[in-house]
Amino acid sequence: MHEEKQLKSMKGRITDFLYYLYRIVIIIFAISLFIPSFNPARICGMVNGNMSLFTSGVSYSALTQSITRAVNRGWVQESTFVLLFISSLLSCLGIFSAVAAGCMSLGSFKLRRLGHYIVLIGTFVGYLGLGGALIAYNQVSKTSNTDWVQPMFPNGVYIIGAMFTIVLVLTIVLLYLIPKPNKNEVYSLEAKYKLFLILMPFIALTFVFSYLPLWGWRYAFFDYKAGGTLSWENFVGFKWFTILFQNKATRNDIVKVMQNTLAMSALGLSTSWCAMAFAIFLCEIKNMRIRRFIQTCTTIPNFISWVLVYSFACTIFATDGLISNLIVRNGGTAVNFLMNGDHIWLKMLAWGMWKGIGWSAIVYIAGISGIDQQLYEAATVDGAGRFQKMWHVTVPGLLPTFFVLFLMGVAGILSNGLDQYLVFENPNNTQDIKVLDLYVYKLGIDQGNIPISTVIGMVKSLVSVTLLFIANKLSKIIRGNTII
Amino acid sequence: MKINLANKKNEKKQLKSSGPKYHLHPGDVIFNILNYSFFIIFTIACIFPFYYLFINTISDNDLVRKGAITLIPKGLHLKNYISLKNVNDLMTSFMVSVSRTVLGTGLMVAASGLVGFVVTKKEMWGRSLWYRFIVITMYFNAGMIPWYLNMSMVGLTDNFLGYIIPGIVAPYNIILVKTYIESIPAELEESAYIDGATYINVFTKIIWPLSKPILATIAIFGAVGHWNSFTDSLILMQNDASLHTLQHRLYTYLNETSNIGAIMRSGTGQLSAADQALLLNSKTIKYTISMVTVLPILFVYPFMQRYFEKGIMLGAVKG
CATH class of the missing domain: 1.10.3720.10 (MetI-like)
Incomplete structure (x- = not known):
């Protein structure tokens, strides 16, 4: 009796351990769905090397985006790619079934057993898909134009196949280990896991869109050209990092860009008190209706996009804009003020203020209405005038808010945003307007220079996070309160 | 919310009650004039572009092209909006x-x-x-x-x-x-x-x-x-x-330096006279598209x- 119990607990421990293993394997399996080098559908050079199994399985147009020419010339059959698409879809379904089983493995034995049955079918479907990919590869490799089609054996078939096998083996072992079915069992899931499973899709989304991009930092270490692949052959280590400083042209670019970025951020920070002043003086307008009206009108610009701001700028300052019209009417010649590249930092600051100051003031206006009225009364009794009350009562009341916003601004000193500078950029001002974000956009998206732009983005992200931590620490030291 | 409302009521009462007793020093008057002027000018600066854009889209296109519309719309019509199709x-x-x-x-x-x-x-x-x-x-x-x-x-x-x-x-x-x-x-x-x-x-x-x-x-x-x-x-x-969004499209049009005809369906040969006139008038088209983008x-x-x-x-x- 005693021995049996011990055996049982031994068996239970092994089962538990295997379930942990099972779930970890399934998570890795699910992630590999998004890793391009594991894609079993990459059977030839015409399939984008940047495409994951997931994309191949859900988007036929993405899978076949560059095969048109080869199909028209008869080098490959379109049916091959239909087969490839269906195969990818089946492989995806197989992986989905494993994910479902992984979720079910958190429940009662009956639920777990159901999950295992699903995964048995799913693995079969997945193997079918991998087989289909191999058949497609076989067809593609018979092409008459190997230079164009570049057939290549999809190594992903082995990797995904191996994962299916591991899951299958674990499933069979676990099916054997868990207790035999019995009539009283029900499908059930503990509340803590129920809640977790509700949250899981959102965790997955966060992972894919916020954490997975970090995996893209590896491009900084490779000699990568758009559409190509990463391999140890084009691994270059820190080459791009050193090129930034050694190559004279790049270095000059970076110095100029950093000047623009820091100057415009500094201008923005050094004028950030303006919003507070705006709020304080606005509250001196005692007529509530007028004050509301002003507040309404000055907040609107915050809610239109930078493209529209640029459109407004054109209607007023362009060659056919309002000011030129007035000049022409008085006998002058039309001028396009937007093409003028002088004082562009100040102009950008002015546009930023026009758009943002009314909105930034709202938080201070709310702060002012939160200041204790007794303080003002006391100040009046003490004989304080209007400005003294502003300076000695209102400003100290708003300073904590100002301080937090200022520190956040310092942490974001490298992130000026892209929109504003992109829309206002033109050949005359491009030298002085190019901030870091715009530079990265031009370099990476327009010129396709992925590695260097990744390096810059990477350094920028790291510096920003560090600054945020420092700002947070400072806030903790000075105010005894963190900002994040 | 209730507290807010109560506050507002109190404020109003205070204003009313303190009204007659309120002495205006010359300094206060100057301050108020300056303060009001600043905010009125800034408010106008904030809403004038919206207004200017709008009157230019509903005014006579010829006048708009000549730059004759400054503060008051002339020759009202809505053809620009209809032509957007x-x-x-x-x-x-x-x-x-x-x-x-x-x-x-x-x-x-x-x-x-x-x-x-x-x-x-x-x-x-x-x-x-x-x-x-x-x-x-x-x-x-x-x-x-x-x-x-x-x-x-x-x-x-x-x-x-x-x-x-x-x-x-x-x-x-x-x-x-x-x-x-x-x-x-x-x-x-x-x-x-x-x-x-x-x-x-x-x-x-x-x-x-x-x-x-x-x-x-x-x-x-x-x-x-x-x-x-x-x-x-x-x-x-x-x-x-x-798949471009309206903002992106507007950006493209604003940067369109070549003949605006490129953005119109000129190839169909079914353009009415009014649309033909519009073809020549890139300015009003840009303005109208901006207006459509800002209206929502x-x-x-x-x-x-x-x-x-x-x-x-x-x-x-x-x-």
Whole structure:
């Protein structure tokens, strides 16, 4: 009796351990769905090397985006790619079934057993898909134009196949280990896991869109050209990092860009008190209706996009804009003020203020209405005038808010945003307007220079996070309160 | 809200009662004049572009071309707005913008509500870990290029879903909703659980209706964000012009230096005389498209205002 119990607990421990293993394997399996080098559908050079199994399985147009020419010339059959698409879809379904089983493995034995049955079918479907990919590869490799089609054996078939096998083996072992079915069992899931499973899709989304991009930092270490692949052959280590400083042209670019970025951020920070002043003086307008009206009108610009701001700028300052019209009417010649590249930092600051100051003031206006009225009364009794009350009562009341916003601004000193500078950029001002974000956009998206732009983005992200931590620490030291 | 109203009433009373006693020193008068002038000038600077754009779209096109419209519209007509149907791809872009705004906002609000609710449940497995896992993403990002490569890896470039799916989980909004839900009395939920309600029941029947104010706030800010979003269209939809948003389209038109005929369906040969005239008038076309792009914002603006301060004050709460 005693021995049996011990055996049982031994068996239970092994089962538990295997379930942990099972779930970890399934998570890795699910992630590999998004890793391009594991894609079993990459059977030839015409399939984008940047495409994951997931994309191949859900988007036929993405899978076949560059095969048109080869199909028209008869080098490959379109049916091959239909087969490839269906195969990818089946492989995806197989992986989905494993994910479902992984979720079910958190429940009662009956639920777990159901999950295992699903995964048995799913693995079969997945193997079918991998087989289909191999058949497609076989067809593609018979092409008459190997230079164009570049057939290549999809190594992903082995990797995904191996994962299916591991899951299958674990499933069979676990099916054997868990207790035999019995009539009283029900499908059930503990509340803590129920809640977790509700949250899981959102965790997955966060992972894919916020954490997975970090995996893209590896491009900084490779000699990568758009559409190509990463391999140890084009691994270059820190080459791009050193090129930034050694190559004279790049270095000059970076110095100029950093000047623009820091100057415009500094201008923005050094004028950030303006919003507070705006709020304080606005509250001196005692007529509530007028004050509301002003507040309404000055907040609107915050809610239109930078493209529209640029459109407004054109209607007023362009060659056919309002000011030129007035000049022409008085006998002058039309001028396009937007093409003028002088004082562009100040102009950008002015546009930023026009758009943002009314909105930034709202938080201070709310702060002012939160200041204790007794303080003002006391100040009046003490004989304080209007400005003294502003300076000695209102400003100290708003300073904590100002301080937090200022520190956040310092942490974001490298992130000026892209929109504003992109829309206002033109050949005359491009030298002085190019901030870091715009530079990265031009370099990476327009010129396709992925590695260097990744390096810059990477350094920028790291510096920003560090600054945020420092700002947070400072806030903790000075105010005894963190900002994040 | 009630407290606010009471405050307002008090303020009004104070104003009234203090009115007659209020002595105006010369210094006060000068201050008020300067203060009012500043704010009036700034207010005009803020709304004049909207007005100027608008009167130019409804005035006689010839006068507009000559630059004769400054403050008062002349020769009113709405032909410009009607002619927009002939502008290439404008309708497509409009539909893209509208559908991404509706779908994107709807899904974001639903997700924020659900996630905000679930992370308030203490019994959840790994609650604080997962909450931090989501919220911490506010403070870092991999950078534009890795993000773009990632989007292309998961197949969301040149794909309408690229506008929707990445925006579903919005950490900041989740914090707002979570904070709000925490302020709802727990007894309401507990009695429902005792009656045998499931989590989903409680969420749809109790939490969702009670959280409407905060959900409306995030919905409105989310919708404005979607409508104004421009760089994602620029970066993600490089190869498929039919997926460009209205903002992106406007940007393209504003930069169109060549003959504006390129943006009109000139090849069909079915243009009316009025449209022919319009063809020559790139200025009014640009103005009218800008107006169409800004109008939805102006329409929702009055509704938004109610939520400004609420949203901003809630924003002061930490995660």
